[in-house]
Amino acid sequence: MFTKIIATGAYVPEQTVTNDDLAAIMETSDEWIRTRTGIRERHLFEENENEKALRAAAQASEQAIKMAEEKGFSREEIDLIIVATSTPDFTFPAEACLLSDRLGLPGRAAFDISLACTGFLAAFSTASAYLASGMYKNALVVGVDVMSRLLDFSDRSTAILFGDGAGAVILSSDERFREGAESGVQGSILRSDGSRGSVLSYDPIYKNGEGKGSFFMEGRAVFEFAVREVPKLIKDLLSGSGAKDQAETGSTAEAESKAGDEASELKPDDRGACKEAIKPELYVLHQANYRIIEAVAKRLKEPMDKFPYNIDRYANTTAATIPMLLDELLRSGRLRDGEEVVMAGFGAGLSLGAILFRW
Numbered sequence: 010m011f012t013k014i015i016a017t018g019a020y021v022p023e024q025t026v027t028n029d030d031l032a033a034i035m036e037t038s039d040e041w042i043r044t045r046t047g048i049r050e051r052h053l054f055e056e057n058e059n060e061k062a063l064r065a066a067a068q069a070s071e072q073a074i075k076m077a078e079e080k081g082f083s084r085e086e087i088d089l090i091i092v093a094t095s096t097p098d099f100t101f102p103a104e105a106c107l108l109s110d111r112l113g114l115p116g117r118a119a120f121d122i123s124l125a126c127t128g129f130l131a132a133f134s135t136a137s138a139y140l141a142s143g144m145y146k147n148a149l150v151v152g153v154d155v156m157s158r159l160l161d162f163s164d165r166s167t168a169i170l171f172g173d174g175a176g177a178v179i180l181s182s183d184e185r186f187r188e189g190a191e192s193g194v195q196g197s198i199l200r201s202d203g204s205r206g207s208v209l210s211y212d213p214i215y216k217n218g219e220g221k222g223s224f225f226m227e228g229r230a231v232f233e234f235a236v237r238e239v240p241k242l243i244k245d246l247l248s249g250s251g252a253k254d255q256a257e258t259g260s261t262a263e264a265e266s267k268a269g270d271e272a273s274e275l276k277p278d279d280r281g282a283c284k285e286a287i288k289p290e291l292y293v294l295h296q297a298n299y300r301i302i303e304a305v306a307k308r309l310k311e312p313m314d315k316f317p318y319n320i321d322r323y324a325n326t327t328a329a330t331i332p333m334l335l336d337e338l339l340r341s342g343r344l345r346d347g348e349e350v351v352m353a354g355f356g357a358g359l360s361l362g363a364i365l366f367r368w
């Protein structure tokens with residue numbers, strides 16, 4: 010059984026907030042933000058807008074449905090809806106149930122997945138496993154986050170990093186979309202290290218809307234984790250090999266400059282990893298920091314032109330970064346038939362995920 014991405018969509022809210030706009034309300038500068046992160050601007054919902062996550066998810070989904078319909082697909086064929094989000098409109102009902110209704114698709118299997126920035130990869134893997142099992146045939150997978158809900162604009166160390174947005178893909182196991190014999194999802198790996206959960210967390214404080222939750226991030230620790238673990242995860246995905254259990258520490262600068270092949274400190278779960286060594290044409294990485302993307306490219310000994318990015322325009326939209334970038338690549342003609350593409354990300358958990366597909 011094969012599973013294939015047949016369409017994508019993306020949405021960001023209208024309001025653009027530049028680094029200079031942030032510098033007007035907190036002690037920071039465009040220069041600091043650009044050189045440390047690569048971010049120039051982000052899109053944020055206005056505070057008084059309602060149904061933020063639902064509207065963003067629905068707009069991205071409608072775009073994906075429109076693209077799929079141009080290939081002879083009908084929205085009625087969607088039988089599974091999974092939404093990855095950490096910032097739903099409600100704790101319950103699940104965003105996916107509301108989205109199913111908003112799209113005019115009642116009665117579908119619909120649920121949310123919460124894995125922060127790795128959420129889209131977890132939702133995509135789940136959908137592709139369901140499709141591979143034959144239980145469902147066509148899945149709508151959405152990554153949406155309204156990070157402006159959580160941000161504390163008096164905390165310059167976190168508020169500058171995030172944006173709001175949504176991305177959607179339609180995955181199908183229908184034979185009519187099998188254009189190349191080997192096209193479709195080739196493998197996936199998810200990993201987590203809950204012992205490091207405190208490094209990046211948000212405590213919502215369930216108190217009738219009184220007070221705001223608290224956002225905590227050890228930026229440097231997250232940076233080092235990403236630079237160390239993402240390349241290893243990708244190598245394991247591409248080779249099918251396991252990684253040893255060995256800890257390593259170091260500064261951000263060291264993490265960026267070292268380009269070795271150290272063993273992973275996470276125990277791997279290699280189910281679904283590929284069996285042969287593969288050299289992908291594109292790496293669609295989670296957009297958290299341009300310097301992380303550069304450091305991952307360096308460790309993989311791959312040129313930067315294989316690592317497209319849009320963090321400069323959207324910042325880190327959490328579960329939405331990967332499907333938003335995928336949508337841009339597809340619409341600009343950058344995804345070419347037969348090419349192998351890796352999607353990989355990391356985030357709170359601490360968690361990691363990587364997926365390989367052939368376009």
Ligand code: COA
Nearest residue numbers: 037038041045126165166169228229231232297298355356
């Ligand atoms: N503007 C100006 N100065 C800032 C600032 C801002 N927005 N935020 C922090 N600083 C200051 C710090 O207070 C610190 O000052 P000090 O040296 O006087 O104490 C200095 O800049 C350096 O801070 P540091 O945290 O060492 O910078 P860094 O090079 O590690 O970059 C991040 C900080 C957050 C950009 C970087 O660590 C990062 O991107 N980490 C990953 C975070 C991430 O991706 N999170 C989401 C994961 S999905």
